[in-house]
Amino acid sequence: MLGALECYERAVHRVAQDFARRGAVIQPVGVYLDALDALHVCFGRRGQTQEGILGSLRPTRDLELAIVEMADLLQEKEFDEGDITWPGCLPGHAHPPTATLSGGVACWQCPRSHESVFLIG
Ligand SMILES: [Zn+2]
Numbered sequence: 117m118l119g120a121l122e123c124y125e126r127a128v129h130r131v132a133q134d135f136a137r138r139g140a141v142i143q144p145v146g147v148y149l150d151a152l153d154a155l156h157v158c159f160g161r162r163g164q165t166q167e168g169i170l171g172s173l174r175p176t177r178d179l180e181l182a183i184v185e186m187a188d189l190l191q192e193k194e195f196d197e198g199d200i201t202w203p204g205c206l207p208g209h210a211h212p213p214t215a216t217l218s219g220g221v222a223c224w225q226c227p228r229s230h231e232s233v234f235l236i237g
Contacts, residue, residue: 205224205227
């Protein structure tokens with residue numbers, strides 16, 4: 117389980133960088149392992165000190181998969197902030213892209229054409 121925690125700690129940096137770069141309000145700030153060995157992500161909102169906790173993250177030792185899991189969870193939070201197409205799909209698409217693994221790399225992918233829109237990070 118320690119391996120998964122370390123993996124998610126590394127994922128926080130990549131996901132935070134991606135969310136900041138693409139103008140998200142939500143930012144991951146850390147990961148937290150509870151007494152029942154469930155992994156949760158702590159997040160904040162840009163410009164605010166109050167934080168929330170979301171979970172659970174699926175245990176993995178694959179950094180790219182950890183990034184996909186975390187980005188997927190936090191994208192839902194970004195939708196809750198009212199930005200329901202964040203981070204934006206291909207030109208002319210009104211739906212949001214989906215966090216997924218493509219060729220073993222975390223990316224935002226169009227749910228319709230399955231084209232990669234951007235790498236996550
Ligand atoms: Zn699309």
